[in-house]
Amino acid sequence: MGILNLALKKFHGGVHPKENKDLAKHCPIEELPMPKRLYVPLQQHSGTACEPCVKPGDKVFKGQLIGRTIANVSSPVHAPTSGTIEAILDHVVGHYSGLTDQCVVLLPDGNDQWDPSLKGLDNPFEADSKAIRDKVRDAGVVGLGGAVYPTHIKLSPPRGKPVDVMLINGVECEPYITNDTRIMEERSREIVEGAQLMMRAIQCSSCLICIEANKPGAIQAMEKAVEGVPNFRVVVLPVRYPQGAKNQLIEAITHRQVPSGGRSTDTGATVQNVATSAAVRDAVLYGRPLIRRVVTVSGRGIVRPANLDVPIGTPIQDLIDHCGGLKPGVQQIIMNGPMMGTALHDLQSPVVKATAAVLAFMPNEIHNEPEQPCIRCGNCLEVCPVELTPCEIVWRAKHDLIDQLPEVHVKDCIECGSCAYACPANIPLVHYIRYGKMAVAAKRNEKEKTEMTRLRNQAKLARLEAEKAEKERKKEEMRLASEARKKAAAAAPKPAADAPAAPAAPAPTSTVESHS
Amino acid sequence: MIEAIMSMSGMALVAGLGLGYAAIKFHVEENPLVKNLESALPSTNCGNCGFPGCHAYAEALADDDQQVPIALCSPGGTHAMEAIAAILGVEAVAMEEHGPRTAYIHEEKCIGCTACIKACPVDAIVGANKQSHTVITDICTDCEACVEPCPVDCIEMVPLPTTINSWQWLKPGDPSTIH
Numbered sequence: 001m002g003i004l005n006l007a008l009k010k011f012h013g014g015v016h017p018k019e020n021k022d023l024a025k026h027c028p029i030e031e032l033p034m035p036k037r038l039y040v041p042l043q044q045h046s047g048t049a050c051e052p053c054v055k056p057g058d059k060v061f062k063g064q065l066i067g068r069t070i071a072n073v074s075s076p077v078h079a080p081t082s083g084t085i086e087a088i089l090d091h092v093v094g095h096y097s098g099l100t101d102q103c104v105v106l107l108p109d110g111n112d113q114w115d116p117s118l119k120g121l122d123n124p125f126e127a128d129s130k131a132i133r134d135k136v137r138d139a140g141v142v143g144l145g146g147a148v149y150p151t152h153i154k155l156s157p158p159r160g161k162p163v164d165v166m167l168i169n170g171v172e173c174e175p176y177i178t179n180d181t182r183i184m185e186e187r188s189r190e191i192v193e194g195a196q197l198m199m200r201a202i203q204c205s206s207c208l209i210c211i212e213a214n215k216p217g218a219i220q221a222m223e224k225a226v227e228g229v230p231n232f233r234v235v236v237l238p239v240r241y242p243q244g245a246k247n248q249l250i251e252a253i254t255h256r257q258v259p260s261g262g263r264s265t266d267t268g269a270t271v272q273n274v275a276t277s278a279a280v281r282d283a284v285l286y287g288r289p290l291i292r293r294v295v296t297v298s299g300r301g302i303v304r305p306a307n308l309d310v311p312i313g314t315p316i317q318d319l320i321d322h323c324g325g326l327k328p329g330v331q332q333i334i335m336n337g338p339m340m341g342t343a344l345h346d347l348q349s350p351v352v353k354a355t356a357a358v359l360a361f362m363p364n365e366i367h368n369e370p371e372q373p374c375i376r377c378g379n380c381l382e383v384c385p386v387e388l389t390p391c392e393i394v395w396r397a398k399h400d401l402i403d404q405l406p407e408v409h410v411k412d413c414i415e416c417g418s419c420a421y422a423c424p425a426n427i428p429l430v431h432y433i434r435y436g437k438m439a440v441a442a443k444r445n446e447k448e449k450t451e452m453t454r455l456r457n458q459a460k461l462a463r464l465e466a467e468k469a470e471k472e473r474k475k476e477e478m479r480l481a482s483e484a485r486k487k488a489a490a491a492a493p494k495p496a497a498d499a500p501a502a503p504a505a506p507a508p509t510s511t512v513e514s515h516s
Numbered sequence: 517m518i519e520a521i522m523s524m525s526g527m528a529l530v531a532g533l534g535l536g537y538a539a540i541k542f543h544v545e546e547n548p549l550v551k552n553l554e555s556a557l558p559s560t561n562c563g564n565c566g567f568p569g570c571h572a573y574a575e576a577l578a579d580d581d582q583q584v585p586i587a588l589c590s591p592g593g594t595h596a597m598e599a600i601a602a603i604l605g606v607e608a609v610a611m612e613e614h615g616p617r618t619a620y621i622h623e624e625k626c627i628g629c630t631a632c633i634k635a636c637p638v639d640a641i642v643g644a645n646k647q648s649h650t651v652i653t654d655i656c657t658d659c660e661a662c663v664e665p666c667p668v669d670c671i672e673m674v675p676l677p678t679t680i681n682s683w684q685w686l687k688p689g690d691p692s693t694i695h
Contacts, residue, residue: 043680097683371688398687428688435685442684446595453558453591453657456638 011251013385014240015418017175017339019214024298024305025178029186031309032322038080038106038313039091039350040066045142046149047073052104058085061115063289066104075150076140078289080311083108094316094335094352098345106313118287124197129155132201132284139283140353141290145169145244145273146336148354151280154270155201161265163204167253168195170211170218170274171237171244174337177357179294180274182307184211184218187278188225192232194277197284199231202270206231209274210249212239241339242416246271248385260412295351297323301330301360310351316358317347331363338365339417372425380419380429386412390419390429397436402443405436413437549578549603556599557592560637562659564590577604587611591657616676618656619663623648625670632662632671 043049050067054060060079067077084107090100121127121135137152157163168191172180184191195207209226211219213236226232235253242248247258249271256267264270272280275294282288291312298305303324310319316335320326326333334341335349336356344358351358380390393408410433419429553574561569565588567576576584577600586600587609594611601608621632621641628646633639640656643649653676663671676682 093680095680095683096685097678097680099678099680099683101680431685431688435687438684443595446593449657450558450592450595452655453560453638456640456655457558457560460637460639 009235009237009252010240011243011248011385012387013383013418014242014248015383015421016239017241017421019239020175020298021178021181021214023176023178023300024296024307025181025215025217027178027182027306029179029182029294029307029309032311032314032319034081034108034110034112034311035314035318036108037086037315038083038108038311039103039315039348040077040080040106040313041091041093041101041103041350041352042067042077043101044077044148044312044353045075045140046147047071047075049102050074050077052088052102054085054088054104056085056087059083059109060085060106062112063115063118063291065289066106073150073153075142075152076138076289077104078140078291079104079106080291080313081106081108082111082113092346092349094342094344094349094355096342103313103350114288118289120286120288121284124284125200127197127200127284129201129203132197135284135287136201136280139279139287139289141276141279141283142353143273144275144279144293144353144356145246146340146354146356147246148352151272151276154272155198157202157265157270158263162268163202163265163270164206164268165254165270166195166199166202166204166207167249167269167271168207168209168274168277169244169246169249169271170209170215170222171249172215173212173239173241173244174339174341174357175241176298176359177296177337178298179296179307179356181215181218183275183278183294184215185221188221190278190281191222191274192225192229192277193285194279194281195232195272196229197280198272198277204270207233208253209234210237210253211235212237212243214239242385242414242418245385245414245416247414260409290353293351293353293355295319295355296357297359298357299333299359300362300365301327301333303327312353313350315348315350316344319351319358320347320360326360327362329362330360331366333358333360339421340415367426369426371427374427375425377424379422379424383418383422385416385418386414388413390433393436394427394429394432397432397439400439402436402439405440410436410440547575547578550574552603553577553600556596556603557589558596558657560591560657560659560661562591562637562657562661564588564659564661585609591659614675617658617673618653618676619651619658619660620672620674621649621651622670622672623650625668627668629667631665631667635661635665637661 042052048069048071050069052066053068054066060066060082062079062082064079065076066079069076086105086107088104091103093101121131133152133155136155141151142148143151170180170184199207209222211222211234219234219236223234226234237243237252243252246264250264250267250269251257254267254269258264258267279290292309293312294307294309296307297319306323308319308322333344335344335358336342338359374391384390388409393410396404396408413433415430415434417430423429554570557570557574559570565573567573576582577586586606587597589596597611598608626648628643628648630645632649633641633643637659638655638657640652641649641662642652660673663673
């Protein structure tokens with residue numbers, strides 16, 4: 001039965017890169033000592049950036065709001081510890097471009113004192129949806145699996161689309177990364193409580209905790225935690241990348257596909273990461289915002305791989321130093337997994353809500369061969385989990401046939417990197433696809449701007465026209481009025497006594513008369 | 517009151533009918549190509565192309581004898597140039613690109629004369645009499661129409677900085693790509 005079950009749970013395509021999880025999977029989560037300085041970016045989520053609501057010199061408590069937002073698709077940012085705001089400046093963040101973004105610089109005071117005003121719900125497990133959602137939103141909880149999409153939005157499914165199953169994502173399919181594994185082993189109870197709260201918020205009745213078969217420790221811990229909890233079940237999945245992507249997980253479990261451009265709720269399922277679930281629990285039970293996360297520091301270039309519980313905003317360099325530093329000959333350091341991660345340009349980049357791992361690679365862990373022409377082998381077609389035609393997209397992007405990119409559904413690509421992994425010609429397919437996606441977006445934006453320009457110009461011309469007409473009309477009215485008055489004056493020059501209308505408009509009359 | 521409304525509506529009606537009649541009676545058959553080309557241009561009439569307005573440029577483009585370059589519209593950019601090339605059935609050419617720019621008003625020098633506000637074809641400059649003006653960067657089309665009218669030369673065209681949100685992936689192998 002077990003084997004049959006494993007064979008049935010499958011999504012389309014996928015690859016199986018070398019797991020390399022042994023490096024860190026047995027390292028218990030350890031707390032990183034408080035760094036000297038924290039750089040907390042004001043945009044750590046998908047959506048609108050936050051506005052800073054503190055100024056340099058302010059003293060803040062741990063968990064106090066430092067970046068607020070009024071947009072719906074956005075998430076507030078909080079102080080990771082108590083201390084003084086040193087500055088608000090542009091600081092390097094772990095972005096592909098190596099560019100800077102607005103960060104709040106916090107000098108910890110060492111007391112690590114919680115904001116006394118933070119409170120959880122009184123009866124959390126009987127609370128209504130809105131109360132839970134508001135707590136989650138105010139705590140700045142976002143999806144910690146990598147997409148950092150604001151969780152409160154995922155907890156408000158659209159009307160008419162009921163969610164019948166919630167999937168708690170403990171798949172962790174990226175090689176090397178083990179932070180979710182450790183969280184499941186050490187904080188299984190918290191995950192289940194968070195999941196129960198989220199089920200109340202979205203009013204769904206069953207919850208499946210999905211874990212790949214290569215994490216026996218986590219499976220055991222979670223099975224123990226859900227014992228006796230109604231409507232909870234642990235599902236063991238075969239190891240396959242990118243099973244942790246939400247649409248692929250939904251397909252593997254429910255055999256339903258999320259439609260192109262649709263949301264997971266279209267399939268009646270919703271996916272939440274295990275760490276997100278634990279964060280939801282802290283937010284609802286204690287009102288504690290998301291200010292720390294577990295980061296795997298691994299790779300063969302790290303002296304002592306570890307899973308660290310670190311405050312958001314800690315420079316990556318501090319993590320590496322805590323793990324004994326880098327071995328000589330390290331070739332590349334990346335943030336997040338080897339399949340989808342970002343090469344780091346600067347180790348002063350801070351840990352953000354999206355940082356699941358920091359990996360340092362020796363030359364033998366990197367595949368960096370020169371690109372060769374496509375031999376049309378079709379490997380990329382077979383492995384694409386979205387059933388796209390990656391080689392066709394790449395061909396169009398490479399030759400700048402931007403207008404043809406939407407017909408090959410470039411926007412549906414989840415950039416998982418399976419195609420690039422499977423390509424025998426070393427073509428950086430994902431890089432081409434990202435270029436293509438951005439080119440399509442840039443073209444659309446340019447078109448929109450041209451359209452806006454046209455409308456604004458027409459509006460201006462119309463306004464000038466209207467102003468001119470209004471002036472003409474006023475002039476004409478004045479002229480008519482003065483003529484009428486002149487006529488009246490000519491018709492009755494003598495009788496000054498019979499004019500009840502005369503005092504009505506004395507001032508203009510005199511000026512007009514003086515002109516004539 | 518009633519008379520005023522009646523007389524104004526009467527005048528409007530007469531004028532409207534007259535204009536409508538004139539539009540049909542004196543209708544000039546226009547080259548559809550010109551119309552097409554004009555729709556590809558931003559219609560801000562900024563005059564950057566050297567022609568008095570977008571319509572004039574479209575007419576010149578449509579005229580085979582004139583051989584006008586297709587890459588003269590700087591606010592329209594590459595997008596407009598490609599559209600023109602497609603309509604005329606000619607090869608797209610390289611635009612003289614200086615990257616996206618925006619007008620910038622040095623506010624300490626601005627005397628608040630509103631000359632630039634009047635010149636801006638898209639109302640991208642805000643300000644009032646004797647108050648310092650400023651440019652709404654998102655709306656500015658880089659047409660330079662405001663630079664000339666400023667009596668104190670306080671408007672400068674500055675390149676827009678690349679931010680995380682405006683940054684674009686380059687193609688693999690591009691020498692400026694760091695990978």
